[in-house]
Amino acid sequence: MTEHAIYMLDADGHVRSWNAGAQKLTGYAEHEILGVFVNRLHDPTPTGIAPAEALLLAREHGRHEGRFWRRRCDGSRFLVYGVIEAVYDAGRLTGFAVIERECGKTWRNDKTRLAERQFRLLFQGVTLYAILMLDLEGIITSANPTGVKTIKGYDADGLLGRHFSMFYSAADRARGLPETALARAREQGPYQEEGWRYRADGAAFWAHVIIMPLREQGRLIGYAKITRDITGRKEHENEILAAKRLAEHRYRESRSLSAFLDNVIGNIPIRVLVEDGQTGQILVDNAAKQHAMTAPTIDASTIVERLRGVALKTLEDDDCRELRIGVDSADGAVQLKCRVLRVADEIGGGANLMYLVEDVTEEYRANEKIHFMAHHDALTHLPNRTLFNKRLAQALAASDYDEARVGLLLIDLDNFKNINDVLGHPVGDQLLVQVAARLRGALDEPATLARIGGDEFCVVVPRCRDIDALEALARRLIETMQAPMGVDEHIVQSGISIGLVISNGDIDNTEELLRCADLALYDAKRGGKGACSIFHAELHRAARRRLDLEVDLRRALEADEFVLYYQPIMASDSLTVSGMEALLRWHHPERGVVPPLEFIPVAEETGLIRAIGARVLMQACTEAAGWGCEATIAVNLSPVQFDDHALVDQVREALASSGLPPHRLELEITESILLDASRKNIRLLETLKSLGVKIVLDDFGTGYSSLHYLRSFAFDRIKIDKSFVKEICHDAEAQAIVKAITTLGQSLSIQITAEGVEDVEQATRLRTDGCSHLQGFYFGRPESVAMIAPPLQQRG
Numbered sequence: 001m002t003e004h005a006i007y008m009l010d011a012d013g014h015v016r017s018w019n020a021g022a023q024k025l026t027g028y029a030e031h032e033i034l035g036v037f038v039n040r041l042h043d044p045t046p047t048g049i050a051p052a053e054a055l056l057l058a059r060e061h062g063r064h065e066g067r068f069w070r071r072r073c074d075g076s077r078f079l080v081y082g083v084i085e086a087v088y089d090a091g092r093l094t095g096f097a098v099i100e101r102e103c104g105k106t107w108r109n110d111k112t113r114l115a116e117r118q119f120r121l122l123f124q125g126v127t128l129y130a131i132l133m134l135d136l137e138g139i140i141t142s143a144n145p146t147g148v149k150t151i152k153g154y155d156a157d158g159l160l161g162r163h164f165s166m167f168y169s170a171a172d173r174a175r176g177l178p179e180t181a182l183a184r185a186r187e188q189g190p191y192q193e194e195g196w197r198y199r200a201d202g203a204a205f206w207a208h209v210i211i212m213p214l215r216e217q218g219r220l221i222g223y224a225k226i227t228r229d230i231t232g233r234k235e236h237e238n239e240i241l242a243a244k245r246l247a248e249h250r251y252r253e254s255r256s257l258s259a260f261l262d263n264v265i266g267n268i269p270i271r272v273l274v275e276d277g278q279t280g281q282i283l284v285d286n287a288a289k290q291h292a293m294t295a296p297t298i299d300a301s302t303i304v305e306r307l308r309g310v311a312l313k314t315l316e317d318d319d320c321r322e323l324r325i326g327v328d329s330a331d332g333a334v335q336l337k338c339r340v341l342r343v344a345d346e347i348g349g350g351a352n353l354m355y356l357v358e359d360v361t362e363e364y365r366a367n368e369k370i371h372f373m374a375h376h377d378a379l380t381h382l383p384n385r386t387l388f389n390k391r392l393a394q395a396l397a398a399s400d401y402d403e404a405r406v407g408l409l410l411i412d413l414d415n416f417k418n419i420n421d422v423l424g425h426p427v428g429d430q431l432l433v434q435v436a437a438r439l440r441g442a443l444d445e446p447a448t449l450a451r452i453g454g455d456e457f458c459v460v461v462p463r464c465r466d467i468d469a470l471e472a473l474a475r476r477l478i479e480t481m482q483a484p485m486g487v488d489e490h491i492v493q494s495g496i497s498i499g500l501v502i503s504n505g506d507i508d509n510t511e512e513l514l515r516c517a518d519l520a521l522y523d524a525k526r527g528g529k530g531a532c533s534i535f536h537a538e539l540h541r542a543a544r545r546r547l548d549l550e551v552d553l554r555r556a557l558e559a560d561e562f563v564l565y566y567q568p569i570m571a572s573d574s575l576t577v578s579g580m581e582a583l584l585r586w587h588h589p590e591r592g593v594v595p596p597l598e599f600i601p602v603a604e605e606t607g608l609i610r611a612i613g614a615r616v617l618m619q620a621c622t623e624a625a626g627w628g629c630e631a632t633i634a635v636n637l638s639p640v641q642f643d644d645h646a647l648v649d650q651v652r653e654a655l656a657s658s659g660l661p662p663h664r665l666e667l668e669i670t671e672s673i674l675l676d677a678s679r680k681n682i683r684l685l686e687t688l689k690s691l692g693v694k695i696v697l698d699d700f701g702t703g704y705s706s707l708h709y710l711r712s713f714a715f716d717r718i719k720i721d722k723s724f725v726k727e728i729c730h731d732a733e734a735q736a737i738v739k740a741i742t743t744l745g746q747s748l749s750i751q752i753t754a755e756g757v758e759d760v761e762q763a764t765r766l767r768t769d770g771c772s773h774l775q776g777f778y779f780g781r782p783e784s785v786a787m788i789a790p791p792l793q794q795r796g
């Protein structure tokens, strides 16, 4: 072993033996050194320790190693690294084994010594770097104590003799990274790398490492390895890197997002506009991309200009306002529904305005139509009851304000029902349209004409001067309607009746006005056709009375207060009683006997006449059946009884249950039956006649076209109205009429009764004129059944 100097010392430190290496290193001959104290080889320096001291340490610790300065026999110095082992034999120190190896250059002068010292101090003081010296194999030969402590957490001494790969992870070691690093440094010079390294406590740190090959006169003698902990920097770098990646990702994402949004916005079937709140620049407009879009042709600025003012003025943040605007476009007027929102601009900090615009023209038109339909009558296009009520309420509200009055006309077509039945509904409809046009033509602007029922019209006159003005208007309307109208090939004349009312302190709401107008109309119709009637308080009272009467009538029916009186009908040739007319009386508990004209109209209005009439039929037939003679019984029928089919059954039932032969029953009707729903009623009359009963036309001559009706049905008897009888002795015209009727009756073999005969003169005249029967006070007043003698015994 010539590389190492090995000395064996005795316990006192005298050299006992040495090897060839020692001889070579020191230059002494064996005999010169044996038995000599080891001090001979020592070169005393200020920093080193003396051999005696080193031996003492070895003795204490069993071993001492370190650097020692040695002196050759030629006096030159050299540094060795030596290990002194204390050698014991059976617990007694027998000596020391010293192994040394030269480890440094011989100092040439003090200058180099100083530099070396400085370097060593530097080497030892460096804390930011761990500096390791490696031998050719990578074994650590030295390390800067503070550096390795700080950076790697090791004591420098503990590292010596270990392989530098200890700092790597097992995986890196398995991949051969430490060897690669050394090879790189060896082949290419200083080599740098970064990587995870591990501290003594196992913690990882990101290391920057430089490995430098150390050469001496071209020969590689080892490596210096400088390690720095750059974990902090690495973390920072990582953060930057992550941020960069994120930014890139976001950018890519936002690019695809904005493409996506473009696509979405493009496909929203509404116009989307975004305006820069500051500059007014249009930032987004999806018009170009629109396929199914509404309102694409309208210029964005046109829309925005209309809306911006409102938006800026009234919109709070996060607020949304909906507006409707009409805009002219190339395709005509367009209705737009626009929602305006403020959208905070996250980048610019200001607020943008977003407009969502929909073309609602169709919807608008449909709504208008629906609105129109809801407020107008489909046939005449006049305002309907709903709109009429609204207008009336408006007019009333306005009149409250300017103390004006509101006039109301309620108009009823006089014989619309008849026209409708005779000529059919299509003609009726056309008639209504013409009536509406005519009425409207006769009205001035502020007045509203409405159709509020089948053949009922209404006129609201706001700011009506006075009742005279209103009446003048009513008369003008009645006059307008007097001229006949052509509907298809028909010439129709349809007069109107009008009820008038004007608002005042008492009549100040729509319901009340209408009710009053209704009462006035009722009054007008009672007065005859083509009339108008002004509402007055008495009508209210009359209405009240009618209402009371109705209640009373119902009660009377329950209480069976209706009684039949009988008036004889004489055969004019024999002047014997040929029959009786049943005439209804009401035996009222308080009012006494009430004549039919006082209660029958109300019974007809309320429909009570049906029940009353059925009872009259039954009673008359039953009583007549008990007379034990062939005298006829005449029963009056109200037109209202013709409105339901029960009539035929009621007649059949009365005959059947009384056992009265049908030919003894005479049913008296008036022209009005033929006037209304004529065809249906004629069929009804035919059915009745087929039962075997006789049909009598009462009050003949009072209607408009009595003669005409004689053609429409084969009546068994005509009753000349008492108004003619009354005049027959003084009035030539009446005479002529009676004569004409009797002549006609004879030629058609219809019996003629004259009613209302009050004296012998009339009786004589009528007999000569050819009336087959006579009836009147002259022959007998209507009497209760108890008062009348058996008919056959009665003589005129």
Ligand code: C2E
Pocket (backbone or CB within 6 Å): 567, 582, 583, 584, 595, 596, 597, 600, 613, 616, 635, 636, 637, 638, 668, 698, 699, 722, 755, 756, 757, 758, 775, 776, 777, 778, 782
């Ligand atoms: P009408 O059918 O024309 O009846 C004849 C009316 O003339 C009766 O009036 C009768 O009392 C009256 N009268 C008879 N002779 C004379 C006379 O010489 N001079 C005058 N001035 N009058 C005479 P009344 O009983 O008051 O009946 C009035 C109307 O009431 C009847 O007129 C008829 O239309 C109706 N009426 C009466 N009873 C019934 C009934 O049971 N059912 C229906 N639906 N109507 C009836």
Ligand code: CA
Pocket (backbone or CB within 6 Å): 581, 636, 668, 698
């Ligand atoms: Ca009668």
Ligand code: CA
Pocket (backbone or CB within 6 Å): 698, 699, 719, 721, 722, 755
């Ligand atoms: Ca009569």
